[in-house]
Amino acid sequence: MKNYLESDSDMYNQHVLLGDLAGDFIPVTQLRSINRMNFGNTLSISRFTVKENTFDYFRFLAYLIRAGGCAGWVILFDEFEQLMYLGIMARANAYLNAARFMSPSFGMTAAYTVFSASSNLWSELIWRQKNSDYDTVPQKLAAKERQHEIPTVREVLGSFLKDNLFLDKLSTFDVNRMLWSVREYHAQAYDWPAPVDIDRVAASLAGDKPLRTAIRSMVEYLDLQYLYDEQPDIKAGMPEEILPVKPAGDEDKLEPAIPEG
Incomplete structure (x- = not known):
């Protein structure tokens, strides 16, 4: 950044440095050469590591x-x-990474962080009555001699408990109203008289289907009718959810269960 600001009189160097800042990285030798021209000294570059x-x-x-x-x-x-599919130490590191985005003390200012999760994350992992993450993760950190990170993990878990908001299930009326909005936007986007019989699509969606499934079904229904000028038969199906289970004798890994048959 300093070299970019200093290179305002050299349009070529400023261009390549701007590309470097945007992700089109230039060789280190070229960056050192530009730095030598700008400041007259050798640029020292520490090795980049993803974690740090x-x-x-x-x-x-x-x-x-x-x-x-x-x-x-x-x-x-x-x-x-998806945290549920990780081992204990991986979850501990995930909580510590979450803290970086939740606490201004890590340098992340003017940011509002939202974590979206299914409700079973709380009941089956973080706050379950036995072997909850609130207890087991600090114990694992202590065993790894990382006691200094325990308060941060507890602060994150405490925030999840204090600041969580459970969303009410959408009513059939709300879902139908949203599907009708999708129909209107589709008609505007393709400039065509989109069908008004969206009740056929809504009726084929059971109440336990995710909202994204309902929207995708509606878009696909409209796309097919727009392309082929006939009413398609849309059925939304969901694969059976595979929940993680802990293999016997392995405390640090969680693997998905394999359905029988």
Whole structure:
């Protein structure tokens, strides 16, 4: 960044440095050459490691968002329940990574972080009555002589308990209203008289289907009718959920169960 700001009189160097900042990295030798021209000294570059340096990009982006005049940004971590498929230490590291986005003390300013997860994450992992993560993860960290990280993990889990919001199930009326909105947007996007008989699609969707399945079914129904000018028969099916189970004698790994037959 310093070399980019210093190279305002050299359009070529400024161009390649801007590309480097955008992800089109230039060779280290070229960067050192530019630095020598700008500052007259040798550039010392420490080795990049994913674990130590990746978060710097998030902090830098947060700075740019504020510098651009925005109040901040919202970061959504979707399907956080995938944590259930990890071993204990992997989950511990995931909680510690979550803390980086939740606490301003790690340098992430002007950010509002949202974790989206299915409700069974709480009942089957974090707050279950026996061997909950609130107890087992700190114990595992202590066994690995990482006691200094235990307060951070407990703070994250405490935030999940204190700040969680369980969403009510959408009513049939709400789902139908959303499907009708999809129909209207589809008609506008393709400039065609989209069918109004969306009740056929809504009726084929059971109440336990995820909302994304309902929306995808509606879009597919409209796409097929737009392409072939006939009413398709749409049926939405969901594969049986495979929940993780802990193999006997292995405390650090969770593997998906394999259905019989």
